[in-house]
Amino acid sequence: MTHRPVEEPLRPVRPHPVDAAAWNRAPEPDDVDPAVLGALLHRHGWQRRGGAPGRYGRWTPPGPGTGGTSLLVPESRAFPDSDDLLGEALVALARSGTPSAREVLVGLAVPSDEIRWWRDVPAGPAGAASWAVEEQLRAAARQTLLAAALATRARAGYYGARHRRAALSLLESVLVGAASDGRLTAFVPVGTGRPLAVRLHQALCAAREAIDYQRATGGMDAFDGAVEAGVSRELTEALIALVRGTEGARIAVDWAPAAGVPEGCAASGEPVEFSPGDLPVLREAGARYLREEPSVPARVTGTVVRMRRSGPRGEGSVRLRVIAGVEVPHIRLTLDEEAYRIAGHAHLVGLPVRVHGRLESRGGFRRLTGASGVVPVQVDEAERDRLMKSLQENLDFFEEACGEASVGD
Numbered sequence: 074m075t076h077r078p079v080e081e082p083l084r085p086v087r088p089h090p091v092d093a094a095a096w097n098r099a100p101e102p103d104d105v106d107p108a109v110l111g112a113l114l115h116r117h118g119w120q121r122r123g124g125a126p127g128r129y130g131r132w133t134p135p136g137p138g139t140g141g142t143s144l145l146v147p148e149s150r151a152f153p154d155s156d157d158l159l160g161e162a163l164v165a166l167a168r169s170g171t172p173s174a175r176e177v178l179v180g181l182a183v184p185s186d187e188i189r190w191w192r193d194v195p196a197g198p199a200g201a202a203s204w205a206v207e208e209q210l211r212a213a214a215r216q217t218l219l220a221a222a223l224a225t226r227a228r229a230g231y232y233g234a235r236h237r238r239a240a241l242s243l244l245e246s247v248l249v250g251a252a253s254d255g256r257l258t259a260f261v262p263v264g265t266g267r268p269l270a271v272r273l274h275q276a277l278c279a280a281r282e283a284i285d286y287q288r289a290t291g292g293m294d295a296f297d298g299a300v301e302a303g304v305s306r307e308l309t310e311a312l313i314a315l316v317r318g319t320e321g322a323r324i325a326v327d328w329a330p331a332a333g334v335p336e337g338c339a340a341s342g343e344p345v346e347f348s349p350g351d352l353p354v355l356r357e358a359g360a361r362y363l364r365e366e367p368s369v370p371a372r373v374t375g376t377v378v379r380m381r382r383s384g385p386r387g388e389g390s391v392r393l394r395v396i397a398g399v400e401v402p403h404i405r406l407t408l409d410e411e412a413y414r415i416a417g418h419a420h421l422v423g424l425p426v427r428v429h430g431r432l433e434s435r436g437g438f439r440r441l442t443g444a445s446g447v448v449p450v451q452v453d454e455a456e457r458d459r460l461m462k463s464l465q466e467n468l469d470f471f472e473e474a475c476g477e478a479s480v481g482d
Contacts, residue, residue: 100163100178100181100182102156102159102160102163105163105181107146107147107148107150107155107159108148109181109330110146110177110181111130111132111146111148112330113176113180113181113330114132114144114177116187116330117135117176117177118134118173119133119135119144119177120132120133127148128148128152129145129146129147129148130145130146131143131144132144134169134173134174135171135173136171142165145161145162146159163178172251172253176250176258179260180260180330183262184262184331184332185248185260185263185329186260186261186270186326186329186332187259187260187326187327187329188214188217188218188259188270188325188326188327189256189257189259189323189327189344190210190213190256190258190324191255191322191323191324191344192206192209192210192213192255192316192319193319193320194255194318194320195320206255207253209318210257210315211249212314213315214257214259214315215249216310216315217273217308217311217315217324218247218259218269218273219240219244219311220273220276220303220305220307220308220311221269221270221272221276222240222244223235223236224272224276224305224308225243225272226239228300228301228303229300229305229366230300230305230306230361230362230365230366231305231306231307231363231434233436233437233439234401234402234437234439235399235400235401235438236400237400243265243266244269246262246265246266247260247261247262247266248260263329267335270328271335271337271338272303273303273324274338274339275337275338276299276303276305277324278302278339278345279298279302279303280308280309280345281345282295282299283295283296283298283299283358284354287354287357287358288350288351288354293358296358296362304358305362306362309355309356309359310359312347313355313356315347316347316351316352317349317352319349320348321347321348321349322346322347322348323344323346323347324347325342325344325345326342328340363434366434368431368432368434368442369438370430371398371399371429371431371441372398372427372428372429373393373397373427373428373429373430374396374398374425374450375393375396375398375404376393376396376420376425377391377392377419377420377426378392378393378403379391379392380392380416380417382413387410388407388409388413389408390405390406390408391405391406391407392404392405393405393428396425398427399432399438401432401438401439403439404440405439405441406430406440406441407442408444408447412445412447415447415449416447418449422449424449424450425450426448427446427447427448427449427450428441428444428446428448429444429445430442430443430444430445431443
């Protein structure tokens with residue numbers, strides 16, 4: 074007979090950065106560098122149309138229908154009226170209905186590297202894009218950011234479940250704007266996310282070079298070296314999702330003007346382009362990464378959350394919630410009769426277990442093979458109390474586990 078323990082409560086969800094005070098705080102004139110404001114206006118399509126040379130420039134927003142809207146932005150703080158002009162420009166940006174004005178204010182409030190995605194998709198009736206097209210853009214952008222975040226943790230051709238929690242935690246500081254006209258922008262704070270932006274920039278360039286090399290020579294060797302730059306199966310899958318169903322796609326990384334260009338990166342911000350003709354190469358590279366990523370030796374400490382075997386004796390399968398040893402949340406393993414009994418009894422007395430084996434790439438590094446050396450591990454009183462509380466909530470489950478009945482997923 075198979076029993077299921079009561080599911081653990083969901084962890085509380087952290088608020089999205091768009092709700093954070095830092096993103097919504099209007100910058101004060103004293104905190105704004107005129108050169109940074111001018112650089113951001115230029116980046117977001119505003120046009121400089123005259124002004125007093127050496128004192129200020131007159132900027133107008135991009136696109137038609139802007140009327141008489143314009144900003145006077147000082148070139149420096151060398152003149153007495155510079156603070157007044159900056160204050161008026163910031164108020165005008167805050168009141169403007171132009172999407173680019175909001176992006177400029179975000180860049181001023183939190184110095185951020187900006188990542189942009191474009192998908193060239195045939196427009197629908199009256200130039201409108203379908204809901205699905207916009208969702209595909211957002212999903213592909215998220216996959217791209219996740220692949221870059223994973224590459225900041227380690228270099229691998231295939232990550233599977235490894236490092237995912239840490240990568241997702243890094244993405245919590247990223248603010249993503251609204252998708253429109255096949256375009257999406259993400260703001261990556263320099264203070265917490267610059268390694269992500271740098272890794273993405275390097276990985277995109279390496280992926281483009283590896284694709285060009287394969288299409289020119291037929292060889293996939295360049296993808297092996299591209300792993301060191303951050304290219305992985307996760308990135309190739311993200312690029313496939315971005316390009317599929319389009320006439321082409323681009324990704325650009327623009328560095329925060331206030332922080333400058335990181336060492337080893339290009340300053341231009343030119344987009345890296347991918348086309349439907351790249352898809353076969355990206356699919357082949359992804360399959361190669363998946364096939365060749367090796368299993369790794371591991372010593373894992375974790376708490377038993379599932380146990381199952383087909384009869385009252387013999388080997389059984391166990392699922393552990395990982396505490397230490399590998400960066401995956403859970404692993405599965407098969408234990409012989411004695412090790413299975415030790416695992417069950419350890420949990421009954423409120424202790425995790427430690428086990429040696431090899432973490433297999435197949436299945437996303439979620440299975441430990443060749444498990445041996447299962448031993449209980451001492452923990453502090455607070456952790457032991459928590460484990461015992463979990464046991465009491467699921468007493469029937471663990472009584473049957475250690476009574477040699479079958480306990481399952």
